[in-house]
Amino acid sequence: MVADTLPRRLAAILHLDVVEFSRLTHDNEDATYRTLQNYLRDMDTVIENRGGRTVDRSGDNLLAVFPVAADSVMAAVSIQERLTTKNGALPADRQIHARIGINLGDIIDDGQRVFGDGVNVAARLQEIAPPGGICISDSARIVIGNSLSVSFQAVGEQQLRNIASKISAHLVISDSDQPRQSTHEPDDPRLSIAVLPFTSQTENSDLAGLGMGLTVDLISALSRFRQLFVIAQHTSLAQKRDSVGTIALGRQLGTRYLVDGSIRTAGKGFRVAVQLIDAVSGGYLWSESYDGGNQELLSIQDEITQRVASTLVSNLEHSAARRADTRRTDADYTDVIRARQLVYRMQEPRDTEMARTLFHKVIGIDPQFAPALSGLALTHLTDLLMSWSPEPDTCVPRATQYAQQSLELDYTDSLAHAVYGITGLWRGQHIEAVSHLEQALELNPNHADAFAGMGLALIFTGDPVASIRQIGLAFERNPFPPSWYRWALAIAQYNSARYHEAVQTLQAIPDLNRFHRRVLSASYARLGDLDSARRQREIVMAETPGYTAADSRLHQPYANPAHIQPFIDGLVLAGFPAGDPS
Template identity: 30%
Template sequence: MANKGIQRKLKVIFSADVNGYSKLMGYDEEYTVDKITAYRDTIALLIKNNYGRVVDAPGDNLLAEFDSSLDAIHSAIEIQRTLKTENGKLPDNRRMDFRIGINMGDVLHKDDRIYGHSVNIAARIENLADPGGICISKGVHDQVEGKLDLGFADLGPHSVKNIEKPVRIYKVLLNQGDTGKVVKSAKSKASIGRWIVVTAIALAVAVAGAGVWYQQLEPKLEPASMDRMAYPLPDKPSIAVLPFENHSDDAKLNFFASGLTEDLTASLSKAPDLFVISRSSAAIYKGKSFDFKQVAEEQGIQYVMEGSVRKEKDKLRITVQLIDAINGHNLWADRFDRRAKEIFALQDEIVKHVMVELQVELTQGASARVASRGTDNLDAWLLKIEAHGEFATFTREGMIRARELYEDSHNADPNWARPLAGLASVDWYEAKQGWSVSKEASIQSGIELAQQAIEMDPDEPQGYQTLGNLYALTGQGERAIALRRKAVELAPNDLAAVAGLATRLKDFGAEQEAVKLFEQAMRLSPKHPWWVPYAYGVALHLVGRKEEAIQSLKKAIALNPTHVLPQAFLTAFYADLGRIEEARKTANEVIRLEPNFTANRLIRSHTLHDPVKDAKFRNLMHRAGLPE
């Protein structure tokens, strides 16, 4: 039996909201409320003048209905052109850009309100519109085509929540020069780039021929909020590769899963037209409950990749999926079943072919070809992964163990460059810390190993990074910086490459450029390791931003409370500002951490290659109460 209080009608639904409304409220709540009230009154008047009716206006949203598609679009165009003029009078941080979506369909009327799928679709279409733009459904487009002095861009089918079939969307082209034009797509450079990363990865997985490709048309994930992004969304495709999980009882597969994550991240990071969150930032989600919305908002990215490995008897299964967190879509997922002895062949299919010639071609050759891992020996690869973990402890015991593992990895595959570069890194760090029997012998050994690694694989950045570090120990600043620049050229999205170059610039007098690069590195890795804010803090102090320098060192200490380095420099920074009580309190913590600490020894191992600067920091530490 029909409910007499509810009526069904065919209507054109108009949905609008403000782009970045939460951020505007954060700037100035009272101003934003006053401005949106004034804008809403303007919108309501223009809707009424075009024979429409405002149904509801909660918060920054506005819902209206029309009997005619032409009236709805006329209204939308007038609104956007009027608001564009008004926004032109305001500073950028005060602008209030509305997005408008228009759909046509059956709606339920009750108590002057409207309900139904058609209303929901209009809201979804609105989310696809640009700030200051208009998007419409195919039904509306078909009604107005040829009847208006404007053009359209066919954005293709889009999935809509709880609707079985995708909805075809058109963008209204508001420039008069586009009159009568219907183009296939009006994608921006950024959206083209996002298509590139999705297509490249998807095609690579399809090439593997082992999984069952499928598109999941219905979004089942809550979309991430652009307003809640911790960082502005980059203007190119942005992705985080989450740690692959081991779903079996075989502990050895932990290294395999970790290595797969690392290599996928490294391969994607080498493409300059992509923005890739570093492995260290993505690692914080390992073993924890999270949703893709949270990851996207915390890291400031659009795409999230995750996967798992499972071993059953002599079979290995790897699953991978790619999520568009902003639109709440599972873009693709695939499953690969292989015999365990074919593990590395499968790795090649997933990693080596993801960004091969296709990526170079789609980005007009702007990006370097993604380097292969360089080995087909699974044992060598797993040993290298374990060695890197030991090296990253930055302890004397960790370096001893890392050297053993890198040597084992090299013995397993003597033709692979990475273990040699790893051994060179151990030589560098032991020489830097004074742990070598002979500093000069360690530096020479490291230089020879790094040069071998570069000769073996000229496209592998780690050899250049390490060789640059070794030349820095000998005081050859220009040579060291040139090598670190080469590493960044090969891996422009790699945290270690970018922050490492910044560190060398800081050490050899180019502090201003160093500060900019540190900031770039920290954006690449919002959850960066402790040594990045430490080195950034030193660079900030050198350019005169002394209060910021203190805050950066405090962040480094919070990330690693047991390392003496940021604590020691913090004593110097406090002393330099005359905050002697804080300086002495921090100096006591330094002595607690390292009872045999001396300022001379620290400055020798962390020299700025400038006697005046080194002497200043050494004297400041002494003034704070640290032994010379």
């Protein structure tokens, strides 16, 4: 009897995906279809001429296999060059850009379709390629060697979506690509940073090892923040600070910021000191020290990495925002930071209007800058929550549109997933919202906004106790939290009948708005402090005279409408008009 075997073989797999396909079809479905079909037929010819075979074309995706890895790369380069040429005849908003991922691995080939983990890896590599770019696996890079006219830029080990093991990846750089010039003010819109090797002021080999471990772990942790451009490990670890000053070293590395650290013995334990340095001025922007015992080396390594990473990002953003007031830039991430701070302030409609101006400025210079699109989504969501828009019915569709565009540009951007997830709550898509927030945290375990967004999701799906824990994780990672963190925490505390804690949380907000005051008034009423409840109610009603307790159903998107009833009852107890309960 002959055993049934699946036809397996080694192949180079090419996966292509069109960027912003949803927007293109939404704007002009017929024109997009005709243009894309023309482009795909041209791609088929390129693939065939390079010895490959197109296996599948569905929607905006193309899958092809090649017997030789080098041929798959040259086919990809030719495809991208042809797209660039063809796009030159189209207006900017109609141009079609693609990402390409290539992997060398085993496939199951039945003659018509191909399957296997190798195919999945190629698809995930495509997701982390920049628009118009090509990303290949290390397995393909090794086989290709130096046989091609292109060069490769290592991007390190990547945790790809739904792939268990990390994959070493490389970007393909062809002659038509413009290399990045290293200057003390890099062109990359992200905040640039290098982590220098932690120095060990002790002869203890274990502590010296901890210093090196902290350096590597901190580089990896910071690399998860998409708003940062982090110098790779092999470059950072090769630096020697005793021969050059911080300003010269920052210019040499092309970074704005440096992280410097040291480890030394302190009594029976040890002390780790970390500093954030402005490489342009040479000044210290932030410093912190951490103490531990020798028996805690591994556990404290993780704790220090988490605390330093989250605190560094917050200080980087605050430093960049201050710097933005004194110099004018083009598509600079500082504009995104300033805009996000305006949104998070939630004080007046002008905040989101000014933020949108900044976001549109960035997008006008770089239409494919995903964080700006995520920010635009957030401004429209904020307008809905604060009742600032004269057309409230347009807020959710606009927020959804921009968040989706951001994800299409960069599916591995944790910020985009977080914004889309939070937006999904107000679209009534609670399961989808949780899924995107989980994806955001998988991509970036230190993403404070995603933790806070997950807290909101837990509130609105009826688990306030778990929400309190989740929002607490957000506070740990963001020492400069926007007011909506505390607003969310207060709602979770109220829904857990922890009214005194809700009052304390809201009192920590410097400038209370009417949404904060409603929760505060209901909390006071639950505690029996009706005078304080009345004072907060009067402030709210003076601002919005027609407000009723039942209106809160429009602003808090509970999956189960019954879960908002305790809050409405508290508002009525505080003296707010009950309104229509239907």
